[in-house]
Amino acid sequence: MSVSILFAHEKVASVEDAIDYLESCSIWNIFDKRAVSFINKFSSLLLKYPAINQYPDLVALAYWFRRANIHKLEQNYINDKDVFRVGRGVSLHIAPSNVDTIFVYSFFLSLLAGNSSFIRVSQKSSPQLDIVIQLFQDLYDSGETETAGRFVICTYPHEDTTTEIVSKLCELRIIWGGDKTVSNITAIPLNPTALEIKFPNRISFSAINLSTLTKTTDKELIRLCENFYADIQLFGQQACSSPLALYFVGSSGPCEQSERFWNFFAAAAKNHKLSASEVMDRYVSLSSMAISGIVDKAEVPFSHDKVLILNGSLTTQISFRDGHPGNGSIVQFFLPQLADLSSHIRPKDQTLSIYGFSLGEVGELLASLTNRGLDRVVPIGQALEFSNIWDGYDLIDSMSRKIDVSKIK
């Protein structure tokens, strides 16, 4: 086995030790004070970390796990008198390779749910991961050994037997990854009582109500465009929640308001920058989509400092979901009304980020869906904000166990 342990209790020197130690950790109640306190400390340390502003994903992480938010989250689960909530036991986390910090969300929620955790991170190192591990070590060294002892972070090649060994005894397996990774790991036998939560590839896009846009002031539009660009820019537009397309609702083709939007958007995206390799990758993907008839016309098909706006075709069988280049490319569509979007939703669709629609209009759209598509509807600007409700799961609820006490008076 070629496992390197990146973070663990000092008694843990091998995978065997790790398993023994994690199994010896007792199951905690949900929102155990020790877990809450550890996460609070981590969040404030991270916010104070020098040069943290270089890493917007870490800022978002620290902010999400701030004290007030955890307290608010807790209120959703502690008032149900019919059930008693405890952890499941050892949880196994397979973190994705490309979004370095996403595993911290599901791992912390697992910690709050009362579980101990065995975490396999990608073999690729990143400054974000180094910072997170450094802070865990600092917390451990400052005496937080009990909570910090409840998890082990390691890395090993996917073909290593470690996943097999841990899968046999864990009570919860969480897999982040491309479809192929998810299928490969799902095939590994799991402890029969264990639960599995999978986060495979997903697709996301946005919708803007053109009739609302007519009433949007320039100042509001500047803000909207900045938000939309921020959603695109984070993670190189390659996260599952990154919007790849934009549906303008209320017109069957380009119009004054859509032009106005793009004019303001160009200003919001003025600092867009790609590396030479990203420019090439984007051009290659764009060409491929064009050949397939998915998109046509790009104003400036190459430039590294521009976001590409492409015209999408709603009629083709192949969709923008296949081979979208990311790296700052938006496929625009026009729909007369929001209800028309329903027939364009595919089962793998995850986040719809919107501007200018009421909850009633969104409700009508969701009621008309015919497949498993769409797990989140959020305002533009919050597409990449994590939520404890993710891909259809209430994560605290799924990661913990409910003991039925409803008949006890």
Add this chain to the structure above:
Amino acid sequence: MHFTGKDIVKIDNLIEKLDEIDLVNPYSMTASEKMPFLQDLMNSLTSFHYNNCKGYRNFTSVFNDSVNHPLDIDNIPFLPVRMFKQHDLFSLDKSFIFKTLNSSGTSGQSVSKIHLDATTAKRQSKILSSITKNFIGDARIPMIIADSNELFKDRAKLNARAAGILGFSVFGRNHFYCLDKDLNLLVEGLIEFLDKHRDGPIFIFGFTFIVWQSLIQYAIKNQVKFDFGNQSVLIHGGGWKKLEDQKVSNHEFKQALHDHLGIKLVHNYYGMVEQVGSIFMECEHGYLHCPNYAELIIRDPLNFDVLPFNREGVIQVLSALPVSYPGHSLLTEDLGTVHGEDDCGCGRKGKYFTVSGRMPLAELRGCSDTREVKI
């Protein structure tokens, strides 16, 4: 749309134009002669493929409407060379497919499929012959192939390596494949062949890495020197990636050939399965040369603007030969520098350049699973 139905160019006319090319001297045209000629050809080919290949027509739609026909040579759309791995692009009726070339594909995942009709294939051979003869002369001379004849056991499945060998072997006679199936040197056979032919010129052909690995390394490790004679010429191609990994430069490669094999005339060529025939051959001064029927443009990798001479950038290759498939203007992922035009010390006209390597791969990306990132 920037090309209209009026532009339909009869393929016959196109071939006629192609056949007007000077085959005797493939490096005869100066910039002022070549530009109008090439521009006309490139526009004809663009129109032809636009009208006959739906995928190519779709591709050109990404370019701005202000791009008007006829186009400057710089504005001819450049198809990413990777497209032949992802799409089946053919501009003639399927019944015209005479053979399909496959690239070996460095990633090992996807291979290019280049469909040739008989006329295009024939033209490729003709042009390759014209270029090669410019370096080794007209006579068919004894030939050593730095490869194994096992490659041809299955003639139905010819990869790029086998196709390359077949393409060049017509320029030699008494062919000797000097490697066994595991690419070990057949030493006795080689010595025997050299003893017999070294008084005259010998033509050696092989892939750069195989020549390095199986010939040069053999001689170095076993501390032997071969004598290929004074007039021998080596032509090699296929890319430097593996040698770059081992930090071997073209200069060291040539020095080793000189010291250990006695080969003094060495010509690397730059070419790809997507543009067979109009290869770019290295001259005696160490520069790769554009023949009359091909052109090279260096573009800024950040915005694809055309770069002036002596600036390194992404290589775009143009060739007049691809009629059966839209491969006449391709954007490679190789980096290179044009050093000048019409004034190389070797006397050949046209642009001359060097290739410096491949663009690094973008992070986060795999060819098969482009959207791997999770959140």
